[in-house]
Amino acid sequence: MTTFKAEPSGRQTDKLNLAQIVEIATGGEMPLRFRAYDGSTTGPADAPFGLNLTAPEGATYIVTAPGDLGMARAYVSGTLEAEGVHPADPYPLLKALGGVHFERPPARTLAQIVRSLGPDLIRPIAPPPQEHLPRWRRVAEGFRHSKARDAEVIHHHYDVSNTFYEYVLGPSMTYTCAVFESENQSLEDAQENKYRLVFEKLRLKPGDRLLDIGCGWGGMVRYAARRGVKAIGATLSKEQAEWAQKAITEEGLGDLAEVRHSDYRDVSETGFDAISSIGLTEHIGAANYPSYFRFLHDKLRVGGLLLNHSITRPHNRGRMKAGGFIDRYVFPDGELTGSGRLISEAQNVGFEVMHEENLRQHYALTLKAWCENLEEHWDSALSEVDEATARLWGLYMAGSRVGFETNGVQLHQILGVKLGEDQAPQVPLRPWWVA
Numbered sequence: 091m092t093t094f095k096a097e098p099s100g101r102q103t104d105k106l107n108l109a110q111i112v113e114i115a116t117g118g119e120m121p122l123r124f125r126a127y128d129g130s131t132t133g134p135a136d137a138p139f140g141l142n143l144t145a146p147e148g149a150t151y152i153v154t155a156p157g158d159l160g161m162a163r164a165y166v167s168g169t170l171e172a173e174g175v176h177p178a179d180p181y182p183l184l185k186a187l188g189g190v191h192f193e194r195p196p197a198r199t200l201a202q203i204v205r206s207l208g209p210d211l212i213r214p215i216a217p218p219p220q221e222h223l224p225r226w227r228r229v230a231e232g233f234r235h236s237k238a239r240d241a242e243v244i245h246h247h248y249d250v251s252n253t254f255y256e257y258v259l260g261p262s263m264t265y266t267c268a269v270f271e272s273e274n275q276s277l278e279d280a281q282e283n284k285y286r287l288v289f290e291k292l293r294l295k296p297g298d299r300l301l302d303i304g305c306g307w308g309g310m311v312r313y314a315a316r317r318g319v320k321a322i323g324a325t326l327s328k329e330q331a332e333w334a335q336k337a338i339t340e341e342g343l344g345d346l347a348e349v350r351h352s353d354y355r356d357v358s359e360t361g362f363d364a365i366s367s368i369g370l371t372e373h374i375g376a377a378n379y380p381s382y383f384r385f386l387h388d389k390l391r392v393g394g395l396l397l398n399h400s401i402t403r404p405h406n407r408g409r410m411k412a413g414g415f416i417d418r419y420v421f422p423d424g425e426l427t428g429s430g431r432l433i434s435e436a437q438n439v440g441f442e443v444m445h446e447e448n449l450r451q452h453y454a455l456t457l458k459a460w461c462e463n464l465e466e467h468w469d470s471a472l473s474e475v476d477e478a479t480a481r482l483w484g485l486y487m488a489g490s491r492v493g494f495e496t497n498g499v500q501l502h503q504i505l506g507v508k509l510g511e512d513q514a515p516q517v518p519l520r521p522w523w524v525a
């Protein structure tokens with residue numbers, strides 16, 4: 091790779107073309123082919139993947155919102171085209187870009203860039219105009235996670251189209267990390283493994299009562315009901331609840347299973363034998379962890395078990411918000427912390443934490459399978475959602491896969507048990523499930 095020189099043109103007064111600006115932004119280590127509408131090019135000409143900046147609008151997105159937000163806006167607007175990859179799965183391109191250190195250039199170089207782009211490009215610009223990509227209002231901490239705001243945010247992500255999710259997720263309609271016995275196992279089998287693992291960790295048996303919060307399309311609820319467990323699921327997504335109730339009826343599980351369109355905080359029943367929370371914690375915000383775990387503790391009988399399955403950070407320091415385009419377009423208000431923080435918060439309300447398991451490699455495989463599904467059903471998917479939405483989903487799933495592979499994020503299952511006043515042990519001596 092060539093090494094970037096701070097003054098590629100030799101004189102600070104010279105105007106830079108778009109390729110030179112990209113060279114500066116990537117520290118001279120552009121691993122992809124890059125070409126722009128001004129005719130300039132950079133990066134290795136024989137690289138298998140490339141980026142093509144087709145219009146000034148794309149340049150403006152990139153320069154006015156530095157980092158992944160601007161790139162993502164340009165990409166979903168179609169003014170930054172990826173070459174050599176399918177839009178359902180830009181993973182190879184993102185993986186190559188993952189090695190680039192985007193550095194802020196020195197002030198004089200920045201001034202030169204601004205001069206080069208000119209006032210037309212350095213101007214405020216609305217985000218891509220697609221209606222389905224609302225620009226999320228930033229709200230102050232105290233207003234995030236009100237029931238109304240959470241309902242709005244969940245509606246945005248989950249009520250896209252059940253059919254679109256069927257294409258991406260496959261028949262299990264499970265939108266969380268699967269558990270793979272081998273890299274070649276099918277997604278369907280791996281999702282079944284995950285449900286079995288949760289079911290067994292929770293020591294469920296016929297006649298028990300399970301509460302599944304953030305239940306999605308009801309996969310866990312139906313798995314448990316098929317095995318004689320009375321299961322209630324709660325989801326904030328109306329479309330999910332309708333889909334799940336229909337599936338419950340069609341399978342003849344109506345006596346045992348129920349999925350409600352409801353905030354988990356509105357579940358009034360108590361005395362559950364077990365609670366599963368699979369992919370919900372990411373949505374609730376770290377400030378709410380104490381009330382979240384206290385609520386779940388209150389809902390269990392003594393000896394009842396909680397299985398908390400969620401994306402985590404690999405450490406317990408620093409910022410928790412996803413930031414960038416994920417925060418703006420995919421999971422507004424989502425927050426991640428390390429598993430240590432989740433375990434502490436569960437312990438602080440009285441759970442005895444018995445076990446934790448990190449499944450990060452499994453989430454990378456799950457995301458790979460979702461991208462493959464989207465690619466296979468691309469044309470049909472485009473009759474359900476517009477192309478910008480489909481491209482956005484491909485981008486965020488492939489980017490998340492890179493995140494799990496590079497340990498930017500992890501996935502933890504945490505198992506806790508509610509003790510009685512005497513603090514007596516409530517579970518067998520050794521783990522009772524097959525890993």
Ligand SMILES: C[S@@+](CC[C@H](N)C(=O)[O-])C[C@H]1O[C@@H](n2cnc3c(N)ncnc32)[C@H](O)[C@@H]1O
Nearest residue numbers: 264265266304305306325326327353354368369
């Ligand atoms: C990533 S999905 C996981 C769905 C499901 N557990 C699965 O594994 O497929 C997250 C779920 O959390 C739900 N959710 C988020 N906030 C919620 C809340 N406050 N109350 C109830 N459900 C919520 C969403 O509606 C969605 O069903």
